[in-house]
Amino acid sequence: MAEIEAFKNNDRDLKKVEFTQVDQPGSVGFFGHAKGFWVTFSTIFKKPETVEYPEVKAPTQERFHGRHQLNRHPDGLEKCIGCELCAWACPADAIYVEGADNTEENRMSPGERYGKVYQINYLRCVFCGLCIEACPTRALTMTNEYELADDSREKLIFEKEDLLGPLRAGMLMPPHPMYPEMNDTNYYKGDVTQAHPSQDVKK
């Protein structure tokens, strides 16, 4: 125990505080150093973990939280119903949604309602994934994409077009009618596996 002069600050009464000196470890000696350098030396013969990013990109873990994606039903209709539960769940207030009515002429999703405006602000998103847990239709999921840097704030507010998943084989670009003889419940049960020719109203 050594006496250390306290700061001259009478307000805080630091004189009454006791300081304890930490014991420093002694010299490690020659073998100690050799042991340390051995780690460095042995690494020379190992395969390097670093990659030449951005030329080489290492795959992420399967469940890595990356950019969001708005999914589609197998016939191309959107899964999002504009319910705003993701916006509600978001702790960073990064999501903005506006719902709207589906009409027979302009159907974007099965059922009555679809998300008309869908924005995620990646300047605010903390990639916690609570929005994914909140989504009642599995419309919102996360991809493994992590390259989200850009040079302006505007570009980092992703609109619905930026977030929607691609059209895969068997899908048609909405708006188009629901699969004949099917209702929204059938969609959720997975009864619709691909678009029906009659849904292709643009032909």
Next chain:
Amino acid sequence: MTTAEITDLITVVIDGFEVSVPKGTLVIRAAEQLGIQIPRFCDHPLLDPVGACRQCLVDIEINGRAFPKPQASCTIPVEPGMIVKTQLTSIVADKAQKGVMELLLINHPLDCPVCDKGGECPLQNQAMSTGRSETRFEGVKRTFDKPINISSQVLLDRERCVLCARCTRFSDQIASDPFITLNERGALQQVGIYEKAPFKSYFSGNAVQICPVGALTGASYRFRARPFDLVSTPSACEHCASGCDMRTDVRRGKTLRRLAGDDASVNEEWNCDKGRWAFKYVTAVDRLTQPLIRDASGELVQASWPEALAAAAKGLKENSSAVLVGGRATHEDAYGYSKFARVALGTNDIDFRSRISSDEEREFLAAHVVGSSTTYRDIDRADHVLLVGFEPEEESPIVFLRLNKQFRKRALKVSAIASKLSIGVEKLNGDFIKVAPGQEALAISKQTLTSLSVILVGERASESAGALSAVAALADSSGAKIAWIPRRAGERGALEAGAIGNLLPGGRPVQDPAARVDIAALWNVASIPSDNGRSSDEIYAGVNSGAIGALLVGGVDPLDGVNSADALAALDKAFVVSLEIAPSEVSLRADVVLPVAAITEKSGSFLNWEGRARAFDAAVSDSLNRSDLRVLSMIADAMGVSLNLSTVTSAAKEISTLGKWDGARISMQAVSPSQSPVLNSDQFILNSWRRLLDLGTLQKGEENLAGTARQTVAVISPNRAKTLGVTNGDQLKISTQQGSVTLAALVEDIHDDAIWAPRNSLGSQLLVNLGAGHGAIVTVVKL
């Protein structure tokens, strides 16, 4: 509370706590007084108890004898010696409530994510507090096709309904519009309408608001937002003089919905569909954002504020000027116009009555209305209510609801002096005193009233010569109270603010020297002009004769009178400064146009027909528009005059400093009624009023709301129908020298000399099409 009521207190024990409540109080309400919340759906304090949902079950014991099973606390009044155990202290009650909730949820869909009620839903909340976390139901839920339109404005999702009957009870008991009812039995029971009669009630929005689940939704708010998106501002309704307390919900600077507020002394918890759903006019029109000036070539071009203010000041200074302010200005804005006219323009030529009006009315307002204090409470206590030139359901719906409440509660006697039996008066089972249009005065003077009676006078009474004199005489002889109920929200405030030629603010007569000295001292001016100013019509005539050179016009529709051609000619001729929110007939003819804020963008207050202040704050805060008051101050500054009214608060302060006039009132010169005209067989006397839902400017952009408007018809009496050979649905051509309208005939109870048509509905804009008001003679031909 009176002494009689206090002696009737009953003490009961709820969950071990004693509470004393008046006799007749329901158990659920007594529990509320202790802060004990019993879950409920069907219970509503303003509706009769029904016990439909069974959610509020509690254990009850009276003088040691317990009910064998839990009872619905919303239907049982307290009794001496009652011991109540709610879900908090009784396992039986708790289990019963949980059981009811489980049964309610069996058929309730799990569609909260797409349901508008999600987030503010009593069923959601109470399922959390009283329900199970896991369902035990493994069957298939009952489903219906959804949604169905029960009117163009109200949508019904039958599978969400918990059959609480709040909507049907409201329509039946409060609005007396029993257009919806519970159909079928058992699991298929559902709210329904008669196939051919949609839910065309003026009060249907209240059913949507009190629905405890998302079964009834409004088409205009459907899927627009979630409760947590909305910023709510308490506001007041700008549509009529009822003075409803409102709540305005805004998302990102855009009004998405308005709800009725809770003010027990005015609108209770209700409002009308116009107040609830007509708010898009602010955004539906192309708003003015920049000042405009008419340039040398005669075109209106954009200008900067200083430029426009300088031009306005110059024009108003160089000419003898007058002020026209519409009946939609707030109390503070009207005060600004009133002060501006006297201080900056040095004139009493100001009139807020941008409609058909008379000098008789102006004297009546000064003698009997300004500063008066007849209230809704007087209607509650009245022994007899007389309606003169006033159709409560169409022109002031909350007054109708109050009359209807008293009619249902204690069979309040209502008499209407009118030419046509209206739907509203029929619902009130009122005495229909049938007169020919223009002959109201005689019928009024034949009435006998008491000091408890109330005479409700509409603004249309001014259209019948002598009617207001007869009302004044009747009130003087009987001691009955007079209430003047204008149609527009701002008229009473404008009257109190002195925006009329014969009064200064606070009801001070212009011709009273003491009153002028009062005002001159406060306003810091040498003197106030001592002659009564011109009325609206006289101001237009003054411009056309060359006596007036400039007009300051705010929120006026020049087509809203019988001689609109004169008004338009005057606006073309004079130097006009127009304060407007959107291009109008006035601003198109103006020399300087200054954009002002709409109601949602500014604060202020309206005085409703009682004279009660209905203050509101700006709901949309980031608007760059200025209130009329601010713009008037700026014009005055540019004229080198100080108005000292930079903010609404300063105006309100000045108004309260002024106070009311305590001196003598103007005495009214009685006007004698006009002679009844002699009619040919194809001639009728026109009778008309505006309907609640019509082509009004403030209802622009509301297609869903317009869908619930009543049908446009021309009403004639059975006798005249017979002589003309007309049956229901025949096309009638009503014409004057100015023009004609063709409407479907409806044969109903109306005076033989009269024909009725709506004044401003689709296909029947009488003032524009016919140039004819109340009492005009029209020719009718069957097509």
